[in-house]
Amino acid sequence: MNLDIERDVDYRVPALQRGLMVLEMFSSQQRQLSSHDIAERLGLSVSAIYRILHTLLEMGYLNKISKNTFELGPQVMCNGFSYLASRDIVEIAMPHLNNLRDRTSMTCHLSIREQTDSLYIYRAFAAQRLSVNIPIGSRLPCHCTAMGRVLLCDLSELELDNLYRHVRLDDYPPPAPKTLPELIKILVSDRETGWVLHRSDYSTAIACAINDHTGKVVAAINLSGPEAILDNPETQLICREHLLKTAKVISREFGGVNR
Structure with a gap:
């Protein structure tokens, strides 16, 4: 196997990468984020990250504390x-x-x-x-x-x-x-x-x-x-x-x- 060629192949999964990036945005100083904040940091529209946020909510990695505001969930x-x-x-x-x-x-x-x-x-x-x-x-x-x-x-x-x-x-x-x-x-x-x-x-x-x-x-x-x-x-x-x-x-x- 040609390792140089292997390195040139991008195996990343964009949706997974963005989901993990969302979780990394939260910290002891930043406990809550709005969907607008998250979208802005990812450089995307709110509609583009809707499915990511919905998936993280369903799996317990995020909690919704108001209509458009989130915190980390217990599954983390x-x-x-x-x-x-x-x-x-x-x-x-x-x-x-x-x-x-x-x-x-x-x-x-x-x-x-x-x-x-x-x-x-x-x-x-x-x-x-x-x-x-x-x-x-x-x-x-x-x-x-x-x-x-x-x-x-x-x-x-x-x-x-x-x-x-x-x-x-x-x-x-x-x-x-x-x-x-x-x-x-x-x-x-x-x-x-x-x-x-x-x-x-x-x-x-x-x-x-x-x-x-x-x-x-x-x-x-x-x-x-x-x-x-x-x-x-x-x-x-x-x-x-x-x-x-x-x-x-x-x-x-x-x-x-x-x-």
């Missing part, structure tokens, strides 16, 4: 710091999840939410024949898993409606909820319980939340194992107590509080 913070936060939480949670695995002989996982997915960022693997093995980096739909439901518990009905507005839920097998109202009803029960139990493919998982200093759910942990073992009420109770104690310790070390 969510995506900008989720990786850094996940590194911190992994370092804190790792020894405690390893200890939880050793005490229960169950595989333990740690995950964070990215949109409607539960992203697995750590695994303490239990070396037994029927261990549950979900690799780090795996993404599973939140509404289908114990940890995912925990990660959704903090969201209001409005937030859930916005999050799942264009997401189909009926493509997944039972016991996953088929509709948003059904999911919301399940999450109400999950909040009251303070933990989630989920069965699938001959395995069972129990999950609970890791909270930050405001009480917000920032991550979830679980322990999972063969259905034949965790279906035993006494074993399930012991494992759940160990899990909840571990979550309290991790939350406290993360600077958080447990509800």
